[in-house]
Amino acid sequence: MKSSRRSFLEAGLALPAVLHAVPSLATSPGAAETIPSKDSSFDPWVEIHRENLRHNVQEIARRAGARPILAVIKNNGYGMGVANVAELLEPQSEIFGFAVVKFHEAMSLRDAGIQKPVLLMGPLDEKNLLEAVARNVMPMVYTPVGPALDKIAAKLQKPVALHICVDTGIGRVGVPYYEFRPLVRDLASHKSAVIQGTMMTFAEDKEFDKEQLRRFQETCSALEKVGVVLGKKHAASSFTLFQHPDAFLDMVRPGMAIYGIYSENEFRHAGVMDLRPAISLKARVAYVKKLRQGDSAGYNRAYLAKEDVWVATLPVGHADGWPRTAAKGAKVRINGELFPVIASVSASHSIVEIGREERLKIGDTATLFDGNQGSRPEDVSEACGASVYDLTMHLNALLPRRMV
Ligand SMILES: Cc1ncc(COP(=O)(O)O)c(C=O)c1O
Numbered sequence: 380m381k382s383s384r385r386s387f388l389e390a391g392l393a394l395p396a397v398l399h400a401v402p403s404l405a406t407s408p409g410a411a412e413t414i415p416s417k418d419s420s421f422d423p424w425v426e427i428h429r430e431n432l433r434h435n436v437q438e439i440a441r442r443a444g445a446r447p448i449l450a451v452i453k454n455n456g457y458g459m460g461v462a463n464v465a466e467l468l469e470p471q472s473e474i475f476g477f478a479v480v481k482f483h484e485a486m487s488l489r490d491a492g493i494q495k496p497v498l499l500m501g502p503l504d505e506k507n508l509l510e511a512v513a514r515n516v517m518p519m520v521y522t523p524v525g526p527a528l529d530k531i532a533a534k535l536q537k538p539v540a541l542h543i544c545v546d547t548g549i550g551r552v553g554v555p556y557y558e559f560r561p562l563v564r565d566l567a568s569h570k571s572a573v574i575q576g577t578m579m580t581f582a583e584d585k586e587f588d589k590e591q592l593r594r595f596q597e598t599c600s601a602l603e604k605v606g607v608v609l610g611k612k613h614a615a616s617s618f619t620l621f622q623h624p625d626a627f628l629d630m631v632r633p634g635m636a637i638y639g640i641y642s643e644n645e646f647r648h649a650g651v652m653d654l655r656p657a658i659s660l661k662a663r664v665a666y667v668k669k670l671r672q673g674d675s676a677g678y679n680r681a682y683l684a685k686e687d688v689w690v691a692t693l694p695v696g697h698a699d700g701w702p703r704t705a706a707k708g709a710k711v712r713i714n715g716e717l718f719p720v721i722a723s724v725s726a727s728h729s730i731v732e733i734g735r736e737e738r739l740k741i742g743d744t745a746t747l748f749d750g751n752q753g754s755r756p757e758d759v760s761e762a763c764g765a766s767v768y769d770l771t772m773h774l775n776a777l778l779p780r781r782m783v
Contacts, residue, residue: 427460450634496515521553525568662744669687677706690733697726710762711754718731
């Protein structure tokens, strides 16, 4: 968040890709020294909209009946930068804490000075576990790790706060619900373990989710009846926020909804929550040219000009996180108009069709997605089949991030 890349973008500078296009910069030897960045201003960048993030959190809290929100900020904060997002969300009282999957993300939150609880949902070896606990990061556990917890607690002179993950039918990590009781009894027998939460993940199948919830509640209440403390129970991702109000439990655990994106297209029109995209991907037009009738564009001549047509090259491709499938129907907004992506998306380039007139110029800002109708991530997803999760989470972590 404090990187020179951002300050560069915030200065709003636009260096020309072709230096002779702007003679004053080409001839000024000092110009480059004033820019503390190795990025070209044409390079794609990610914008993060603070106000929309704040709005989405309030919408989720309203929907969840003011239950606390454990914000899922894994996978580089859904493309926005894990520390960027945590720093923006931490001051909001609705946010209880943060959940990540990678150990390095949990550490970078603490390095960034994040104080609220952090739940680490990914796998850990003993060394990681020690370091996580030392930095007040709660591990998510689902195996009999009591002896390791005892060692760590003795070393750090404090008990280990943790959440237990129960698998009620998603079949990935988590103790199977029918083996949950012996595991909890085992963990509870170690004084070093403090169970602060118990969680599950839905398969997001409307009917089967109900069975998963039944399994979870039955297993939890059997243990609670005999005095076992399970802490805060949580299960609700964005899908659940829309679909299963009976599964909000003690705390909700969304990711995508916080970033203002509907995880399913049908939710856009459900009137349940007003979500405003908090992430945009932008770049500048690198080149504009006319293809003559019969000319081709893209690898394998993916596009053939039926008539003379103007096209623009954008310096953004699949290596930046812009999906290859964008060439199958996505549109990009430039100067207020939507232009189709054509040919093929290569590692670092995309091509858009402008039409019979030139209309665009080098340096114009191209919005690949943002919060406007027609260019929302959900619109891109609908147009070309790329999941909104891919659009955000696959954004190259090295792209500059800019707060707006
Ligand atoms: C365990 C867990 N909980 C919650 C979430 C949040 O999901 P979503 O972004 O769909 O709200 C995820 C994300 O995949 C997850 O893996």
